Amino acid sequence: MSNEKSQIELFQTGENFYSQRYFGSHQVIHGEQEGYTFRVWAPNAQEVWLVGDFNNWDRSLPMEKEEQFGVWKIFTQRAKEGDFYKYLVKQIEGRELYKIDPFAVSFEKRPNVAAMVQTIPEKKWRDDDWQNQNKRSNHFKRPLTIYEVHASSWQCEADGTPYTFKKLKDTLIPYVKKMGFSHIEFMPLMEHPLGESWGYQLIGYFALSLYYGTAAEFQEFVETCHLNDIGVIVDWVPGHFCINDDALAYYDGTPQFEYTDPIQAKNIRWGSLNFDLSKPQVQSFLISSALYWIETFHIDGIRVDAVSNMIYLDYDEGPVLFDQEGGNRNWAGFYFLQKLNAVIKRTHPEVIMIAEESSSETKITGTVESGALGFDYKWNLGWMNDTLRFYAMDAVFRKYNFHLLTFSFMYMMNENYILPLSHDEVVHGKRSLLHKMWGDRYKQFSQLRNLYVYLMTHPGKKLLFMGSEWGQFLEWKSNESLEWIDLDDEMNRSMQYFTKTLNHFYKMEKALWELDHSSETIEMIDADNNEETVLSFIRKGKEKKDFLIIILNFSPIERQNFTVGVPFQGTYEEVLNTEMKEFGGTWIEPNQISQTRKEPFKQFDYQIQTIVPALGAIILKPKVINTRIKRIKNQFSEKIR
Structure with a gap:
């Protein structure tokens, strides 16, 4: 089977995933002649002509039809790189229309729509490190x-x-x-x-x-x-x-x-x-x-x-x-x-x-x-x-x-x-x-x-x-x-x-982002505080110490001495505050470091207090914590399950 026939048959069966290499305009050597081959799929057209800058847009370049698959083609030496062209298609009922080349790799500037004869040169890429990094890593965990x-x-x-x-x-x-x-x-x-x-x-x-x-x-x-x-x-x-x-x-x-x-x-x-x-x-x-x-x-x-x-x-x-x-x-x-x-x-x-x-x-x-x-x-x-x-x-x-x-x-x-x-x-x-x-x-x-x-x-x-x-x-x-x-x-x-x-x-x-698509990435602290309109939760990485406490205040009232539960005993520091002056807010100093208290808060054995700005958000991070102390409530609940 010829390569050309296999290209057409693959196209007809939905398996030619590089069909632009066959259709469109391509610079080729035909026998001893160098020129361009044009191909277009139009199975029910009566006639198709190649028209463009190279023939004054006339009908001097009729295309030949491969009957079995409805592909029209022509080889010409008259076209050159950078010329604009279209196909003049005599449709099934005799109507004649100038049509674009569906497989063209370049067109003239809009609103004009003529295709351009163009060969995109092979590029010697310099992004191997980037490509190799993407192949080695998992974008879900980045x-x-x-x-x-x-x-x-x-x-x-x-x-x-x-x-x-x-x-x-x-x-x-x-x-x-x-x-x-x-x-x-x-x-x-x-x-x-x-x-x-x-x-x-x-x-x-x-x-x-x-x-x-x-x-x-x-x-x-x-x-x-x-x-x-x-x-x-x-x-x-x-x-x-x-x-x-x-x-x-x-x-x-x-x-x-x-x-x-x-x-x-x-x-x-x-x-x-x-x-x-x-x-x-x-x-x-x-x-x-x-x-x-x-x-x-x-x-x-x-x-x-x-x-x-x-x-x-x-x-x-x-x-x-x-x-x-x-x-x-x-x-x-x-x-x-x-x-x-x-x-x-x-x-x-x-x-x-x-x-x-x-x-x-x-x-x-x-x-x-x-x-x-x-x-x-x-x-x-x-x-x-x-x-x-x-x-x-x-x-x-x-x-x-x-x-x-x-x-x-x-x-x-x-x-x-x-x-x-x-x-x-x-x-x-x-x-x-x-x-x-x-x-x-x-x-x-x-x-x-x-x-x-x-x-x-x-x-x-x-x-x-x-x-x-x-x-x-x-x-x-x-x-x-x-x-x-x-x-x-x-x-x-x-x-x-x-x-x-x-x-x-x-x-x-x-x-x-490390566990973004796993339920382990998040633990709700309080999703029910609709009265104060404050939402709090924890985002987690793979390591036990790698977590952040997120507190978002959706009300115009500053929440003083606001209590949230935390998973471990120790100290927590503020690492982001939306109301700092440098961001357009009014706060000059961040919240002080918070020390845990041994008091339960929902499923947590410890709690801290902080200030949450009006219509603001803060993010806290553990500074010095003891991850060896077991969370009794979680152990107990595991036994129940």
Whole structure:
């Protein structure tokens, strides 16, 4: 069997995970002639022509069809590197449309959509130490603090154009390193025709948007991140695609990439089309895209957008669909995601796979063999919604709604969670995180610091959207730079310094991430103090002495002589206080070291007293403790069980 035929057959059976190496434009030697071969999958097209800069966009380059599999191809010496091109497709009913190359690795700058003849040169990577470290270590047991970035609006030039990756390499990377984030997550970087879609309406699944620079510049950016111990995650959208006539939509005049059922094909909520994930050719196309980004750009993780839309038939607006048994499961999407994760874990087990998924009916994280979808992490959107609703609430009513803060502890180990304070929560009239906080400006900053302590000490990995680290007051605007002018204000500067301090504190304290996805990582001290609206718990590392005591006060009343139970006799010192003056608060001195008293507090044999600032949070750490004294109550309770 020829290599070409095997490539096509693998594509047809859903097993060609490098299909971009066959389809698209490729520089080749054909006999003794050097030129380019173009291939496109359009099984029901009547005719296809290659048109571009090299033939004045006329019909002088008709493509030949391989009848069995519906692949059109042509070899030409007329095309050259950097030329723009499209396919003129005569569809099944005779309509002629200029279409993009679905496998193109570069396009002209939006809003134009012609593909570019481009060969991405092989890069000699210098990030071996980073890659080897990731392969040796377990990301579940490492700190993970993600800085979510929209590349078009982090910073812009004076004329409003966004920084390209060439400039982001010299600005964003030092900033992220200074601020103490472990990873950058980019909203989609693939080619999309409309900036207002934020990249979630894709046309080019193999192409970095030229708006952000060249593929080589992005490779340099990722490499520099790795040399600075920063990982890179990208958002990816395999569920739905741009409905534009000149892109993937009804490519050959039939439902080629989309579902045959027009109701299932149309995505009303987002004005797009849903991929038919049962088609083996679509599976080859999408899995090839994911592996292309991982291998071409050394990406450390992929966040799959809108997973609920892929696994449920009734997620969208409009008519409700059911499976053969009357349920709402989209089995095509379910099995595709299992296949995607299985392929990536087989080839790149160190790559982090993240699901943005909003239901609780399907096991998302865990092995495919266990029946889960195979993701490493799931965004905890329930935690996010409950938490932000609580912090926006007038403090008077918080004691009646304390469950909004404590409910997440009931299900926190059901999945491997990432706790997201993402772009979706600071746009479309939802207000910025700072603006959501109850009270005057001082109280808003106090509560934002409190919120970030709650985020960083709650089990689960962390994500924060750009601009939130200093408390930008205005909503995020996708077509403008962040409000960096805010940092002229002392309160914003102090907030930024607090976030930086908290990030570095989190990285240093193993108790906050070493056992993150084990129930052993946390012990509640008091989750029932709704009257004072104070929450207290312990986060633990592997070593018995490695633990932190977290106390969060959600009321505007300072709690004097506040009592909490502790596991061991000894002394405890304050290691973080959100109300210190350097962070924007009013405290000049931290709490004094606390000495235990031999008095029971719930399940604990010892207790300490301290002061908890109004709308503030403190973290205590054992200074000198005796871990050899046994906890009689725990021993007794073990005997009862």
